[in-house]
Each structure stands twice: as structure tokens, then as C-alpha cells.
Amino acid sequence: MSGTTLDDYTGRYASRVHGMAQSEIRALFSVASRPEVVSLAGGNPYTAALPMDELGEMFTRLLSQVGAEALGYCPGQGSVALRESLCGVLELSGIRASADDLVLTTGAQQGLDLLARTFLDPGDIVLAEGPTYVGALGAFQAAQADVRHLPMDDDGLVPAGLEEGLAALEREGRRAKFLYTIPTYQNPAGVTMTEDRREEILAIAERHGLLIIEDDPYSMISFDGTPPAPLRARADRGVIYLGTVSKIFAAGLRLGWVLAPPAVRDKLLLAIEASILCPSGLTQEATLRFLTEMEWRQQVKVFNTLYRDRRDALLAALGDYMPEGMTWTVPGGGLFIWATLPDGLDSKAMLPRALQERVAYVPGTGFYADGNGRREMRLNFSTQTAEAIREGVRRLAGVVAGDIELRDTFAGGAA
């Protein structure tokens, strides 16, 4: 036995390391990516729908025109031209921003990480929807924060739940550092905060001096009309806004941004320089050209048409195959549906049986910091064809039916 797998470093790690655990989604990837498995566990946009030849020409032009700059170091805040161009994109959602207030990041994930590092001391409290984005939980937990979930329904975060959460904190003599929310086509829940709720949530936040971090990766991935305007379009103070090109262009570029008030932006800049110096100049320039030289809004329509068909296929298959007692959300956009198993079933315990039947999903527990989500699961509809999705749901329905039978047998027969 070689000694190299022993941990010689125990006792040398920083205390924050102990709060970090592998996300359940990551652990799943190797099994779920086997070709015989229909994976509803993914989260990748369907990048195969991008015009690769046109992109090849764009990169060739880019390198011949500005190759030396794009391949060198760039300012920590990122390219001014790209930031200006992104302000134009934000304007489409009603957000008025100055290029000065944007910080470009290695995907929106890094925006979350920089905000966590800027605002969170160990033990600090963060409010978030339950369930919420697993990567946000990872970033907040790496900063040793304590995430408290707030209730959500088909209309998004419940204002009364936020009020109660804040009142509970007040009784404890505590204060939340911020509210983290994904109002539109939420990951994983697939629900959208209504117009009225947005105004209510903002009013509550203002009354309590609560900072809001709005994560908005999906609002352009929309199937049934335009979603309500982002929180940041309604209030420019008190809302820090995160965006990304991962869903409208390509996640592999790792290009996101944080829109923050000047004082916060300055802290984020220091944090990004300490962590990566600057995001890739090459992927910044490619994004700039995607937004200025290519028909990017047409490309987003291509994605949306494709995803709408697949969402419809997933919804239809759920309706056709799933046994009584199973429920799910009906997203107007984004990449995910959130499903809840019949009472007494456990999505995590069921997963090995699902994989045996060659279908994968993400169990719900990964999307909560507090152990909730055992009856829930996330189903993705962006990576598989409509036919594969239907077949996957057929397999999954068989597994659910089997678990219901098992439950009823061991419960002494509920039938």
C-alpha cells in the first residue's frame, strides 16, 4: 500500500475547509453520463445548437485583429467594450447600468463567490429560497455562512415567509447579511416570482434594510412570453445583480458579471484580483463579438424553441406516465422542472434503482442547506431530445411505481 493516499495534512487545513462537501450533482456526473443512461440530471445548455462554423470564423477574425491583446492579461474589471455592450443587453430587461459598475467574472459562480467573500464572516446568516441553486450553497458554505431557507410556491418566494424569517432573526437578535434569490425560472424549482411579489419583496427588503442578491441567469430563456422585469430594474439601490452568458451563449466561456453599487464593486475588484487577476481576455473578446457581430438574439430564439419543445415533452411524459401522488412545477423558461414524489418516498434512496433502470435525476437534498428535499428531485430538459426525455420519464415512472408498491407493502398495505 502506497502512502500517497494518506492525508499528511490533517490538522493543517484552514477551518473553512471543514464546511466544504462535494455537491451531490457533481458526484452523480460520472454515472449519469454513461451512454445507456437517459440523464435528466444535467444542467448544460444545448451548445450543439451553436453555429460552430460561424464561431470558427469569428475566432479567426478576433485573433487576427486583436489577438495580442486578447491573449494577454487584461484589467481585473474586464474589457470596457464588453461591459458597455452588456449594459445594452441589460437594458433589454429594463436595467439601467453603467459599464463602470460591472465586474466581469469567471461565470456567475465566481460572482457568488466574490460576494460571499466580500460580505460573509463565519456564522453570518444568508436567506435563500428553499430549494435554491446548489452552487450558491457551495459558495456561501465555503464562507462558513449559515443559510436559512424561506418558503416558495408556484408564484416564487412567499413575502409572508420572508417577513416571518426576518422576524425570527430579530427575536434572536441576529441580522441577515443578504437575501439570495433567483426570481425568474428558478433553479431548481422552475418557478417565477410574480410581478406583485417582486414589488412586495422589494418593499419588505427596503423596510428592513435587507440587501438583495438577485441571480438572473435564465430570464432570456423564456418560452411563454416575457417574464416580469428583474428586481434590479425596479430598484437600483439595495439590489446586487448577477448575470452570465452561460445560457444565451456558452457556459464553457466562463463569463459572468456582477452589477453592484460603486462601493461594493471596489471590494469585488480587490477580491477578483486576489483570486484570478482577471477573467480570460479571449473569452471576453469572443463574447463581445457574439453580442456585436453575430445574430445573438436569433441564437437565443433557437435555444428557446428547442427547450420549449423539450419542456413540453417532459411535461407530457410526466402527465402520461407518472403514478398518482407525484407532482411537478410548470416552468415558463429556464432548464429545469422540480418534481415531488408521493408521500413516503425518498428521492435519494431511489436513485440507485433509477440508475439501474438507466435514468438519472438530481435528488432534492442537494438544493437545501438543512437536509430538506428528500421527496423532491430536479429534472432537466435542455440536454436530451424529446424522444429521450419521454423514454427517461417512462423508466423513471416505473421506478416510482415500484417504490410506491414497496412503501405500501412495508406499511402493511395502504391499498
Added chain:
Amino acid sequence: MSGTTLDDYTGRYASRVHGMAQSEIRALFSVASRPEVVSLAGGNPYTAALPMDELGEMFTRLLSQVGAEALGYCPGQGSVALRESLCGVLELSGIRASADDLVLTTGAQQGLDLLARTFLDPGDIVLAEGPTYVGALGAFQAAQADVRHLPMDDDGLVPAGLEEGLAALEREGRRAKFLYTIPTYQNPAGVTMTEDRREEILAIAERHGLLIIEDDPYSMISFDGTPPAPLRARADRGVIYLGTVSKIFAAGLRLGWVLAPPAVRDKLLLAIEASILCPSGLTQEATLRFLTEMEWRQQVKVFNTLYRDRRDALLAALGDYMPEGMTWTVPGGGLFIWATLPDGLDSKAMLPRALQERVAYVPGTGFYADGNGRREMRLNFSTQTAEAIREGVRRLAGVVAGDIELRDTFAGGAA
């Protein structure tokens, strides 16, 4: 007056924010990049020497062959094929590594940040050469560590100085979390740790159970023969090794790596997933193709020939123009020369006068955590032509001579 520049968030920031300050190098960039200024303050490799047409063709092939994968999310550890290919590159320096033990990062800077987050609690002690890489100071200070500098001479880190530093800590009842070192063509000092010193440093570290973090971005940027093998080639336990393609290919790809024992690698993986999910799949694939489809070793020779001429031009100009009392290092590779002003001069105070004379450099204080470096400066030779370098040094020598005169006048005339 608009309220938006006021800091509404004071009192809400994490305590680590207070340790973060803008690097002096970053602050300089805007002034130093004016066209009339000869900037010896840069740190960019000369990316204009890359074959842009060939790279354009490479990106076109890449996108048509594996575009969908390269533009999607990838595993947090990075592409297996690239990690295997990098193991081949490491072997050229005598390092035997398994692809499993490499974690790909957004430049080597992110490797430093991940290591800081993995090992450093507030108040922890890090040992480092004085001066040292400004980005390492940034990462360690963001983790609220206490950096203690160790003496260095023309042969690199001084073993007796390391012994003394360790003894001093022992007397305080403290322990260093690790030694951070750039043994080859050190940034900013331009010196290289000799063969014998490497063995001595490793022996001391082993005796004291001191973990070493070896940062090795420059060892292939070599002008006068091959440098001594890296520490990691001599000891596979107790040394964590950082590399990057920033100098052999392009910094704008933001592609680096950490080679670490499995236990540490696992922590780094958790940390990278929490901070960026994964590095760019596109720049990973481009790097793989640079290393497998292009004549990359030939490209490194192109860089080295170019930089050697420029280093020689800088050394010659320093010898020709600089007044008595000025000293500098003679690097065998890398991008930088470290110069020391005559006694009583101050490189930071002198900078405005230098900029007025249209020449820029980086004052030495930025490379120390303890306020040292006031007589020192870093001079870069990778970004300017030999002619521009000569002209820059001529201007700088005039400024130094002026400051000497000023000093002598105010000191009552030393002449």
C-alpha cells in the same frame, strides 16, 4: 451630488475585506499604458509573437470537432486529456506526476487563492522570499495571513535565513503553514535558487515538517541554458507545485494548474467548484491543441530569443546610463530585473518624476508585506523593443541622477 458613491454597506462587509488593498502594479496600469510612456512596469508576455493565423485555424478545427463539449460545463478538475498532456510537459522538467493529481485553474493565481483558502486561517503565518510575487501577497492577505519575508541573494532564498525564520517562530511558539517560493527566475527579483540551495532548502523543510508551495511559471523562459530542476522534481512529498501556460502560450487563456498530493487535491477540487464550478472548457481545449497539434517548443524558443535580446538590451542600457550606486540583478530567464537605487533614494517617491519623464517601473514596496522595498524597483523586459527599453532606461537614469542631486543638496552636499 448623487448618493450612489456613498458606501451604504459599511459595517456589512466581512472582516477579511479590511486586509485587501489594491496592488500598486494595478494602480499604475492606466498611467503606464499611455503611448508616450516607455513602460518597464508591465508583466505581459509578448503575445504578438504568437502565430495568429495558425491559432485561428486551430480554433476553427476545435469548434467544428469538439465545439459542443468545449463550450459546455466541464468537470471541476478539468479535462483529463489536457491534464495528461501537461504531465508530459512536467516530465521535461523532471517532474513525475499523475493526471489525477493535477487541478486545472483560472491561471496560477487561482491556484494560489485555492491554496490560501485551503490552508490559511486568519493570523496564520506564511514564509516567503522578500521580495515576492505581488499576486501571492494578494491571495495570502485576502485570507488574512501574516506573511514573513526571508532573505534572498543572487543565489536565491538563503538557507540560513530560512533556518533563522523557523527558529524565530519556534521561540514564539508559532508554526508556519507553508513556505511560498519561486525558485527559478523569481518574480520580481530575477534570481534563481542554485542546485545546492535547492537541496538544502528541501532538507530544512523536511526536518521541520514545513510544507513548500513552489510556484514555477518561468522555468521554460530561459536564456542561458537549462535551470536547476524544480523542487518538486527532487521531492514528491511535501511540495505542492504551481504551473501555468501564461508564459509559454498565453496569459489571456487563464490556464494554470496545481499539482498536489491526493488529500490536498480533493480539498482544492471542493474549493474550485465553490468558486468557479470549472475553468473554461474552451481555453482548456485550446491549450491541449497547442501542446499536441502545434510546435509549442518552437514557440517557446521564439519567446526566449526575443526576451534574451531584450534582457541584454536592458542590462546594457543600465550599464551605460545608470549613475554610480545603482545595482541590479542579472536574470538567466523570466521577464524581470530587480534594481536597487543608491542609498537615500525612494522608488515610490520618484515615480511621479519618472512618469513625467515618460518612463514607468513598479516601485519595490508592492512586493513586500512589511513595507520594505523603498529603494527597489522591478523592471520588465518582455513587452518593449530593445530600442524602447534603451530609451526608457536613458530617461530613468536622468530621473535617478536628478534624485541623487536632490538628495545631496538636501543632505548638505555629499559631493
